[in-house]
Amino acid sequence: MTDPHILLTGQSLALAMPRQDMLPEYHRWENDARTILGYGNQWAQSWEVRAAGYERQRGNERFQQFEVVRLEDNTAVGMTILEVNTYVRTAEFVIVLAPEARGKGYAAEASRLTLDWAFHLAALRMVWLKVLEPNRAGIAAYEKAGFRPAGRLRQSGFWLGQPVDELLMDALPENFPVPSAVTATLGT
Template identity: 80%
Template sequence: MVSEPHILLTGENLALGMPRREMLPEYHRWENDPRTILGYGNQWAQAWEVRESGWERQRGNSRYQQFEVVRLDDHQAIGVTVLQINTFVQTAEFVIVLAPETRGRGYATEATRLTLDWAFHLGALRMVWLKVLQPNRAGIAAYEKAGFRQSGRLRQSGFWLGQPVDELLMDALPEDFPGPSAVTAAIEG
């Protein structure tokens, strides 16, 4: 039996929650979906043993903040977002993975916004950045709607369908955050 999600921050359709160990097989399934592998520019799936052994290291690492993305209408986990924090300069790299069956519904934008909201209003980060493969138009559009802006390019540094492609660098600053804030609404409410 799967435990109820521990909700940390509630948005319109989604919430951020604490990751649950019993959900690790689902996280692993999402991460090894061919479209996820393509989107990350990887070539190979990750073995279960590798993913499982990384769980405890990640959970004990304060520089690796992971959130479970939960759909509010049925409390189903549908994804994970991560902030890989550089504590020296108070910035973080953003990573997201959604369950393959939930893509194309606007969840990436809301999950990204909620994570940025947490990063800026609770985590006091100065900037959050990400890399996205240039052919990933849906990802780029979702990130832009959430407040990211294109800031650079790594030429031919990734792979898309077996071909080298550019990776776009995108970043967001607190002043780029498209309100309203779920964090401040929770505090003021």
């Protein structure tokens, strides 16, 4: 596998360019039962669909992907995505962590690094996400990263086969917890 191309460095994690040779790992993470549960999906995605999706997404300025890399050993531990609406300068945030990387505090730092990129480099006005209400760990990580409650979609998701509410959360540049890895890198 190729070495990660680091874009932005945090305390224990970094954002890097996605790597085509890591696609089998990304596919494994996305089809883990806990990932499917967290997204409210009911089905796994075939390899052919995932590989074709990667090809469509590459170079799409509205679909910015970052590989999340653990700095201590340069291991990929997740992905974050900003689905950008270029007309109004906002984006939907999505994260997936490797099953073995969960429960280590990575979600908060990866989310914070992605918000840092979104606000200080991409000049987005707002970033939002949806999270299933029973996903308390995810909600706590998102709040730590700077997201705030913004609303709810009633009975729009599934958790363990039961309909549940999806919570909407958003972050604005003024909600961003300091310090910024971007401004620290640039010396401002």
